[in-house]
Amino acid sequence: xxxxxxxxxxxxxxxxxxxxxxxxxxxxxxxxxxxxxxxxxxxxxxxxxxxxxxxxxxxxxxxxxxxxxxxxxxxxxxxxxxxxxxxxxxxxxxxxxxxxxxxxxxxxxxxxxxxxxxxxxxxxxxxxxxxxxxxxxxxxxxxxxxxxxxxxxxxxxxxxxxxxxxxxxxxxxxxxxxxxxxxxxxxxxxxxxxxxxxxxxxxxxxxxxxxxxxxxxxxxxxxxxxxxxxxxxxxxxxxxxxxxxxxxxxxxxxxxxxxxxxxxxxxxxxxxxxxxxxxxxxxxxxxxxxxxxxxxxxxxxxxxxxxxxxxxxxxxxxxxxxxxxxxxxxxxxxxxxxxxxxxxxxxxxxxxxxxxxxxxxxxxxxxxxxxxxxxxxxxxxxxxxxxxxxxxxxxxxxxxxxxxxxxxxxxxxxxxxx
Amino acid sequence: xxxxxxxxxxxxxxxxxxxxxxxxxxxxxxxxxxxxxxxxxxxxxxxxxxxxxxxxxxxxxxxxxxxxxxxxxxxxxxxxxxxxxxxxxxxxxxxxxxxxxxxxxxxxxxxxxxxxxxxxxxxxxxxxxxxxxxxxxxxxxxxxxxxxxxxxxxxxxxxxxxxxxxxxxxxxxxxxxxxxxxxxxxxxxxxxxxxxxxxxxxxxxxxxxxxxxxxxxxxxxxxxxxxxxxxxxxxxxxxxxxxxxxxxxxxxxxxxxxxxxxxxxxxxxxxxxxxxxxxxxxxxxxxxxxxxxxxxxxxxxxxxxxxxxxxxxxxxxxxxxxxxxxxxxxxxxxxxxxxxxxxxxxxxxxxxxxxxxxxxxxxxxxxxxxxxxxxxxxxxxxxxxxxxxxxxxxxxxxxxxxxxxxxxxxxxxxxxxx
Numbered sequence: 001x002x003x004x005x006x007x008x009x010x011x012x013x014x015x016x017x018x019x020x021x022x023x024x025x026x027x028x029x030x031x032x033x034x035x036x037x038x039x040x041x042x043x044x045x046x047x048x049x050x051x052x053x054x055x056x057x058x059x060x061x062x063x064x065x066x067x068x069x070x071x072x073x074x075x076x077x078x079x080x081x082x083x084x085x086x087x088x089x090x091x092x093x094x095x096x097x098x099x100x101x102x103x104x105x106x107x108x109x110x111x112x113x114x115x116x117x118x119x120x121x122x123x124x125x126x127x128x129x130x131x132x133x134x135x136x137x138x139x140x141x142x143x144x145x146x147x148x149x150x151x152x153x154x155x156x157x158x159x160x161x162x163x164x165x166x167x168x169x170x171x172x173x174x175x176x177x178x179x180x181x182x183x184x185x186x187x188x189x190x191x192x193x194x195x196x197x198x199x200x201x202x203x204x205x206x207x208x209x210x211x212x213x214x215x216x217x218x219x220x221x222x223x224x225x226x227x228x229x230x231x232x233x234x235x236x237x238x239x240x241x242x243x244x245x246x247x248x249x250x251x252x253x254x255x256x257x258x259x260x261x262x263x264x265x266x267x268x269x270x271x272x273x274x275x276x277x278x279x280x281x282x283x284x285x286x287x288x289x290x291x292x293x294x295x296x297x298x299x300x301x302x303x304x305x306x307x308x309x310x311x312x313x314x315x316x317x318x319x320x321x322x323x324x325x326x327x328x329x330x331x332x333x334x335x336x337x338x339x340x341x342x343x344x345x346x347x348x349x350x351x352x353x354x355x356x357x358x359x360x361x362x363x364x365x366x367x368x369x370x371x372x373x374x375x376x377x378x379x380x381x382x383x384x385x386x387x388x389x390x391x392x393x394x395x396x397x398x399x400x401x402x403x404x405x406x407x408x409x410x411x412x413x414x415x416x417x418x
Numbered sequence: 419x420x421x422x423x424x425x426x427x428x429x430x431x432x433x434x435x436x437x438x439x440x441x442x443x444x445x446x447x448x449x450x451x452x453x454x455x456x457x458x459x460x461x462x463x464x465x466x467x468x469x470x471x472x473x474x475x476x477x478x479x480x481x482x483x484x485x486x487x488x489x490x491x492x493x494x495x496x497x498x499x500x501x502x503x504x505x506x507x508x509x510x511x512x513x514x515x516x517x518x519x520x521x522x523x524x525x526x527x528x529x530x531x532x533x534x535x536x537x538x539x540x541x542x543x544x545x546x547x548x549x550x551x552x553x554x555x556x557x558x559x560x561x562x563x564x565x566x567x568x569x570x571x572x573x574x575x576x577x578x579x580x581x582x583x584x585x586x587x588x589x590x591x592x593x594x595x596x597x598x599x600x601x602x603x604x605x606x607x608x609x610x611x612x613x614x615x616x617x618x619x620x621x622x623x624x625x626x627x628x629x630x631x632x633x634x635x636x637x638x639x640x641x642x643x644x645x646x647x648x649x650x651x652x653x654x655x656x657x658x659x660x661x662x663x664x665x666x667x668x669x670x671x672x673x674x675x676x677x678x679x680x681x682x683x684x685x686x687x688x689x690x691x692x693x694x695x696x697x698x699x700x701x702x703x704x705x706x707x708x709x710x711x712x713x714x715x716x717x718x719x720x721x722x723x724x725x726x727x728x729x730x731x732x733x734x735x736x737x738x739x740x741x742x743x744x745x746x747x748x749x750x751x752x753x754x755x756x757x758x759x760x761x762x763x764x765x766x767x768x769x770x771x772x773x774x775x776x777x778x779x780x781x782x783x784x785x786x787x788x789x790x791x792x793x794x795x796x797x798x799x800x801x802x803x804x805x806x807x808x809x810x811x812x813x814x815x816x817x818x819x820x821x822x823x824x825x826x827x828x829x830x831x832x833x834x835x836x
Contacts, residue, residue: 006522068486
């Protein structure tokens with residue numbers, strides 16, 4: 001009756017060394033976000049399956065771990081599909097649970113409500129190196145604040161956290177779904193084609209302007225429209241001030257475009273003025289962000305010298321209303337917690353201010369009052385702030401001491417009977 | 419397409435007020451346990467279903483939330499039972515995952531290995547007031563330490579944590595499965611009847627000696643044996659020093675009984691000598707603890723004035739070996755985390771050292787440089803250790819301020835455009 005020793009497929013055990021960094025990071029993040037007035041909440045790991053399959057999760061809805069019904073005896077004969085046996089699933093993000101939480105408790109929550117969530121989510125992705133089927137997300141969201149003070153606070157809080165961890169030089173890629181749409185309309189794309197066009201635009205990083213041109217052309221769009229669209233991006237890339245440039249091209253009469261530009265200018269000015277750590281906010285006209293629920297500002301945070309983004313989010317003013325009939329503006333940012341942990345592990349990060357460690361190895365003949373004296377001394381040392389481990393001396397004492405030294409015990413005492 | 423607003427049956431949302439206490443408690447617990455040399459680990463929320471149904475979980479195995487297989491298309495026609503559709507389940511405790519973790523990583527772990535785990539577990543119990551289907555457990559375990567230094571350290575660590583939370587006056591009920599067995603043998607029960615006898619003995623609290631007598635008699639045991647057994651407990655209850663009394667009755671030649679008494683004496687002396695907080699260790703000869711995997715010392719921790727126990731555990735020297743063929747002594751204690759939270763909430767507990775809070779309400783006409791100045795001031799205040807919330811002034815300013823005051827914002831400023 002031997003156990004399966006390994007974790008379930010695609011999930012991982014977390015060892016003490018990594019846990020120390022994770023615990024440190026979580027408390028640093030929570031403490032910093034709390035100083036911005038965010039308050040922590042927690043929802044169950046499971047949500048009812050209807051909530052998880054309500055078309056707000058995009059492709060993540062294909063990756064749900066489903067939990068079997070409890071209580072009634074399951075009737076396999078009557079079940080038409082596996083879904084008849086299921087009434088809950090593991091959450092695939094923290095946004096759907098937040099919206100449910102908010103709709104359940106809105107009367108008891110302040111307005112605006114600044115939510116802070118740190119916790120695991122589950123996605124049955126194809127297992128691959130460095131990506132796991134259970135991983136932590138770390139989200140802050142502001143519900144009930146329509147003004148861009150919300151975006152500014154989110155970005156300030158996030159860059160402050162990253163600065164406190166010890167990172168330097170951030171780049172915030174910022175855009176606005178309304179600007180994306182104004183630009184597409186200006187070029188001549190019909191409203192109903194926008195989402196499809198943005199899926200192609202999102203690939204600009206990888207396939208370049210020529211690739212985007214080819215794909216849009218393949219999808220049947222008019223060549224003149226495509227050229228006008230691409231010329232817009234080229235003009236912006238060449239400009240010192242992209243926001244000024246796009247405002248100039250679209251013109252003041254383009255109200256939605258002008259509103260988006262104003263929005264981005266205000267956020268940029270607010271964030272750049274308040275940062276203690278250098279941070280560049282940059283209009284990225286090709287930033288799309290996958291989820292279709294975004295309605296306004298969208299952003300991604302990049303740390304200088306690290307390839308991928310380590311956080312992102314945006315405004316989703318319609319999601320709460322769609323789910324609950326309570327119109328509530330909302331904006332959130334998700335920190336790439338696992339990405340940050342990976343980076344810190346690669347950099348050999350050491351948690352600052354860790355306690356000094358003493359190990360007291362007790363010979364097996366030490367007993368009674370002599371042993372009590374050892375335990376008492378250990379208690380005194382702990383009261384003074386040290387980490388103290390008391391253990392029986394092993395037969396292979398040399399190996400035991402080597403292991404302890406490797407675990408950071410810089411002082412190792414041996415106690416023998418008189 | 420409205421969302422289900424409530425959490426899944428039997429689970430709960432955690433509101434900011436409670437979360438603040440939970441976060442505080444978790445970090446206090448972790449910090450204190452770490453000072454004893456315990457190191458945090460984490461395992462996935464799911465375990466393979468074989469590991470969860472290996473008869474180590476007692477009745478908890480009936481309460482497993484089962485997770486459906488992923489990957490292959492599920493074939494309902496071929497499935498004989500619901501279990502054919504399942505390959506994992508939600509963990510119902512932290513002990514089975516720990517044993518799996520240890521067997522997977524033993525070569526990379528120090529000996530003894532002192533594990534610290536805090537995290538949710540899931541049990542599909544009948545929903546009832548105050549008990550939830552997702553709840554936190556908080557365990558420390560020592561693997562690879564055969565001596566009772568391990569028990570002593572576990573009890574010292576746990577009472578130290580409880581003292582730091584602010585509780586006073588602990589009672590540790592302590593017993594030893596070997597003493598339980600020695601007493602049952604002394605009375606004349608056959609070895610194979612011991613577990614059944616202990617199930618009855620465990621009810622002494624509720625049904626008293628007469629109830630125990632009746633139930634044992636009903637189960638067909640000899641009246642003389644029952645009377646000799648009950649006389650033992652009566653003699654111990656009347657004694658000043660129960661350990662001395664039982665040692666005297668069983669006699670030195672009863673080796674297992676004598677070893678158990680010695681063990682309990684050593685632990686009692688060690689713990690009582692080192693505590694800064696008053697704590698009474700008391701042999702409780704009727705303490706059984708449900709799980710059959712315990713092999714030696716067992717204990718429960720009680721806080722004076724609170725009805726139920728708030729922690730318990732014991733030695734389980736055979737479980738790791740049974741699962742993995744690596745004989746490894748082990749002992750652990752589980753703190754009643756949810757019980758402690760309930761008590762603290764009832765007592766109106768306030769987290770000590772919380773930051774002072776300032777709210778800055780900004781009139782809608784404040785924009786541009788004036789708004790930036792506000793954000794800058796907020797950043798400065800935060801750098802000085804305050805919690806600062808910046809928000810647009812609501813139309814109903816009076817209500818907004820009342821809510822903020824209720825949330826602990828003792829300073830509320832209003833900023834208007836010049």
